[in-house]
Amino acid sequence: xxxxxxxxxxxxxPYWALSDVTLExxxxxxxxxxxxxxxxxxxxxxxxxREILPTEGQILIDRINILKIPDHKIYKLRRLMGIVFQxxxxxxxxxxxxxxxxxxxxxxxxxxxxRRRVFNSLRQVNMHHKMWEFPSxxxxxxxxxxxxxxxxxxHPKILLADEPTGNLDPELAFEIMxxxxxxxxxxxxxxxxxxDRELIRHFGHRIFFLQKGKIVGQEMKP
Amino acid sequence: xxxxxxxxxFRAAGHNLWNFxxxxxxxxxIISFSFLVIGMFLALSNNLSYLxxxxxxxxxxxxxxxxxxxxxKTEEIKKTIIDSSLIDSVIYVSQEEAQNRFRANFPExxxxxxxxxxxxxxxxxxxxxKNMAISLTAITAxxxxxxxxxxxxxxxxxxxxxxxMQSLSRLVKAIGFFLGAIFILASFFIISNVVRLNVFARHNxxxxxxxxxxxxxxxxxxxxxxxxxxxLVGSLLAIFILFLLTKIFPVYLGGALGAAKxxxxxxxxxxxxIIWLIAGGAITGTLGSVTAVSRFLRV
Numbered sequence: 308x309x310x311x312x313x314x315x316x317x318x319x320x321p322y323w324a325l326s327d328v329t330l331e332x333x334x335x336x337x338x339x340x341x342x343x344x345x346x347x348x349x350x351x352x353x354x355x356x357r358e359i360l361p362t363e364g365q366i367l368i369d370r371i372n373i374l375k376i377p378d379h380k381i382y383k384l385r386r387l388m389g390i391v392f393q394x395x396x397x398x399x400x401x402x403x404x405x406x407x408x409x410x411x412x413x414x415x416x417x418x419x420x421x422r423r424r425v426f427n428s429l430r431q432v433n434m435h436h437k438m439w440e441f442p443s444x445x446x447x448x449x450x451x452x453x454x455x456x457x458x459x460x461x462h463p464k465i466l467l468a469d470e471p472t473g474n475l476d477p478e479l480a481f482e483i484m485x486x487x488x489x490x491x492x493x494x495x496x497x498x499x500x501x502x503d504r505e506l507i508r509h510f511g512h513r514i515f516f517l518q519k520g521k522i523v524g525q526e527m528k529p
Numbered sequence: 530x531x532x533x534x535x536x537x538x539f540r541a542a543g544h545n546l547w548n549f550x551x552x553x554x555x556x557x558x559i560i561s562f563s564f565l566v567i568g569m570f571l572a573l574s575n576n577l578s579y580l581x582x583x584x585x586x587x588x589x590x591x592x593x594x595x596x597x598x599x600x601x602k603t604e605e606i607k608k609t610i611i612d613s614s615l616i617d618s619v620i621y622v623s624q625e626e627a628q629n630r631f632r633a634n635f636p637e638x639x640x641x642x643x644x645x646x647x648x649x650x651x652x653x654x655x656x657x658x659k660n661m662a663i664s665l666t667a668i669t670a671x672x673x674x675x676x677x678x679x680x681x682x683x684x685x686x687x688x689x690x691x692x693x694m695q696s697l698s699r700l701v702k703a704i705g706f707f708l709g710a711i712f713i714l715a716s717f718f719i720i721s722n723v724v725r726l727n728v729f730a731r732h733n734x735x736x737x738x739x740x741x742x743x744x745x746x747x748x749x750x751x752x753x754x755x756x757x758x759x760x761l762v763g764s765l766l767a768i769f770i771l772f773l774l775t776k777i778f779p780v781y782l783g784g785a786l787g788a789a790k791x792x793x794x795x796x797x798x799x800x801x802x803i804i805w806l807i808a809g810g811a812i813t814g815t816l817g818s819v820t821a822v823s824r825f826l827r828v
Contacts, residue, residue: 382742398737409738
């Protein structure tokens with residue numbers, strides 16, 4: 308389903324953020340990309356949802372080369388995905404509800420359906436009681452949960468999450484991972500960039516090890 | 530679905546207008562000032578055109594006839610003149626009456642007349658225009674028609690004054706449009722920059738919308754609505770201020786101006802002019818937005 312061929316990414320010469328990364332992720336997989344800080348996890352995820360373009364290489368999603376999709380049609384790809392950003396990317400002057408509702412509002416769903424789905428997503432991350440709070444009044448961990456609710460609200464086919472449990476206590480991190488697993492059980496492909504070894508060991512079905520921009524190994528759990 | 534999306538986009542535009550109300554109000558004032566300048570010059574020009582029309586209506590027009598023209602021919606010409614939709618009344622001025630008028634108006638030249646063997650004044654038909662708006666083109670066409678009739682020697686009509694008034698009206702209108710164009714251009718850039726600031730202030734939000742799958746159109750429309758509303762409200766405000774000015778002007782300033790009062794009075798705008806001003810405001814605002822958004826919203 309997601310195929311990356313010889314991906315190279317350079318932000319600044321002479322350093323390569325990614326070097327010749329080739330990997331294939333099947334539909335419905337639950338996998339982790341792990342590695343130390345600066346190993347290229349975020350870059351790899353950003354390339355998959357085409358926030359940035361690779362310097363070289365090809366990426367196919369559902370056999371479509373996403374690098375050849377014109378800019379004005381890229382929204383179609385993004386609507387297939389739910390993304391949890393490392394820096395959450397929340398709209399701070401809008402309440403939690405509006406933050407979570409935005410992926411649904413852009414598709415023109417009825418208000419009633421939007422309210423139902425937003426409430427369910429927030430309930431999944433245990434944030435439904437703070438639906439009308441502004442993100443600036445939430446803790447770091449709560450903001451992260453809002454970002455997760457936004458990523459899962461449109462029942463994405465592919466869920467990408469960059470350090471989604473980075474600021475959560477182990478108990479909540481475990482709960483969040485359970486939510487991701489549930490989404491995965493419903494058929495979504497889940498790719499998580501994380502260096503939380505405990506969680507990876509517990510949930511990881513397939514693990515890619517990145518180091519200095521290179522895939523240095525992968526592990527498949529039965 | 531489209532209706533729901535539109536409702537969302539209008540709501541988003543409303544939020545933006547309210548959230549950035551300080552700078553949006555500034556844009557509204559600027560655009561309002563620009564359109565007020567155009568509106569004032571239009572109102573002045575309307576007044577001058579009106580004065581020109583009034584002047585032409587009050588002027589008598591004299592058709593000098595051949596002194597040997599038989600009375601029935603004179604009657605025919607008189608009938609042709611009175612049949613025109615422009616003319617209110619026609620009177621026949623005989624040679625004697627013309628001479629008497631001259632004597633009365635210029636008593637110091639009486640001797641010259643006495644020394645002449647015959648009456649030098651030709652008979653004439655004196656016509657007055659109806660009390661309605663008549664264009665100079667219509668008057669000229671009418672005069673040309675009568676001039677062609679056999680027996681009509683010459684026409685006397687103080688066209689100069691009417692023409693002067695009408696060209697002054699055109700000049701005022703041209704100055705208004707020239708100044709207005711400069712101000713509109715300035716407001717176009719100001720709106721463009723204000724929307725650009727709004728785009729910049731919402732950069733984070735735009736980025737998020739983009740990443741969760743919003744189309745370029747979806748992101749752009751609220752900004753275009755903002756520009757449209759700013760332009761529309763600005764021009765409506767200008768028309769409202771102009772309305773107040775046309776009401777207040779004669780009361781508070783008119784007296785102080787004396788004879789010049791009539792010349793520089795503000796005549797209310799016509800419905801067509803009002804519609805054009807409102808449309809102009811809305812278009813300026815929207816175009817200002819389009820420029821800002823297309824330059825700074827490469828999505």
